[in-house]
Amino acid sequence: MNRGQRLREALTGGRGARWHPTDALVRGLAVGVGLVVFGGLFHRVELVLFGAPLLLSTLVALVAPVGGRPVVDVRGLPRTGEVGAARSVVDVDPGTGAEVVAIRLPGDGRDVGPVHLLPGGVRAVEVVLRRDAWGEGVDLRPDHLVAGPDGLVVHGPVTAAERGRVLLPPVEHLPAGLLPARARGLVGAHRAARPGDSVELRDIRAFQPGDRLRRIDWRVSLRTGNLHVREHHAEADADVVLALDTRFDVERDLGEWSVSRDATTTRPGGSLDLAVRAAASLAAGYLRQGDRVGLVDLGRPQLGARPGTGRRQLLRLRNQLVVCARSAGWAQRPVLRPEQVPHGALVVVLSPFLDAEVAELAAHAARRGNLVLAVDVLPEGLRPDRDTPWGAAALRVLELEHEVRLEAMRRHGVAVVTWDARAAAISGALRVAARPGRRR
Amino acid sequence: MSGPGTRPEPLATGLPGWVLRAAIGVVGLVVAAILHAEGVSLVPLVLYLGLVGVAAGIPASAAVALLVAYPAVALVVVGGEPVRPAVLALVALGHLLHVLSAYAALLPVRSRIHPKALRPAALRFLAVQAGVLALAALVVLLPGGRTDEVVELIGVACAVGLVAGAVALMGRRS
Known part of the structure; x- marks a missing residue:
């Protein structure tokens, strides 16, 4: 066994990765022998009758051959997947003489699932993995314990390695539109200004x-x-740059804004969740018609993806969106460098617009000559913080400042749309913008 | 190790894991009821019920050993015929408590139990109980009387040898 194997064994093997007797075996032996011996000594048949079954079952467990090295492995689990149900197979080699196998398997669709007590003869179990939230997550951790007769001799418990998938953000079908008319390349789906x-x-x-x-x-x-x-x-064709503001992840309840969530990549229904879903849907829509789509993380500029085309680019972008959401956190200023935006590209800024910097960034992009679409992902129906008497007033101030920022962007020529959960608003805005009279 | 060709079995829902602990509680209550019917006074029964609660909550605790041994000692104290229906019932229930606790100690409360997994244990339980019944029948049929001291000493020596063998087997396992 080399060092890597020893290290893996130490990390995943756990303390009980060997065959060993349980407390029940000691109990059966001690109580059984004790009752039989005392019954014999004191001529009490009842004591012998009480001790006999304990002694017999313990002897059966000791005589039964158990051994080998139980192995539990996961088969057919892809690294990435879509939101919803997926199937996988857990292979079991319980070793010699195993009577029951206890394996942690996902059964109710939440976390890694409960421990299932299965017959020792089981060799492969099909499990359904269900996760409704996109992002990185653990789907399987087949901790296991193998037991001999009556659970008196066991191997384990063994803490297994976690197996997870990256669930890509879902894609909503959107109409195409609001694209700049400019010449680049010889073919494409959009009208250019030059003759052709x-x-x-x-x-x-x-x-x-x-x-x-x-x-x-x-x-x-x-x-x-x-x-x-x-x-x-x-x-x-056209270049589209999706500028994702990962500095904020806020939900409907203002009281929860400063509370961190460790279990999930983003807050479900929060601004970052909406922004990522919107980015994935917009990317799919534009890539479907042959445009080049890239991604810029305004909070972490090094995490972007260069513009590209095709289905592979859509997969790359959806993966990169998960990476951006995983690394999301506060940054002092949003960054959108000119070299990140190809000349004449459409810039889609996805943000809750909770500070002036991101609004200024959108206005600067519009001033540089890019068509800019600001997608507001601040959740609708914000609720004030109930723990403070100033909660309602703070919410009102926040809403007014937010509205001022949106209005300022409109005045700088930035098209502003609101993204809701079903993408209805942006669909309508894009349909309107796609009419011939609105094209540039 | 099963390969990709092994046909996987679908994972059934199974029974909730607390069923085993509830069964320990129910069996413990039945044992207490039989002891009460046999004339055991109330205070020891209350203590016994406390042990039942502890054993149901923590099946891996030493309370189970007391739970199994307590009825035997109580019946010796109460006295009466050595082989009677109450004794045979308590022998079976004590063994059942031992087996239930052994399996419950392996599983967390929030687990799922697939009844098929417990079938071999149930069959072995019946076989062992059949053997105990045969032993009881032998005790009833054999003529009573004082055993010779030499035979008793041989019996004790056999029991000690049994323990020594079991300990040796345990040492080889671990």
């Missing part, structure tokens, strides 16, 4: 040398007496 080969009419102008004959608009040419040609828009 799409079917959308850009202009009708006088014929120039070099124009193709098939572009001549004969009706206009006959009416005006000069040759005119129809000019069309070019089609291009």
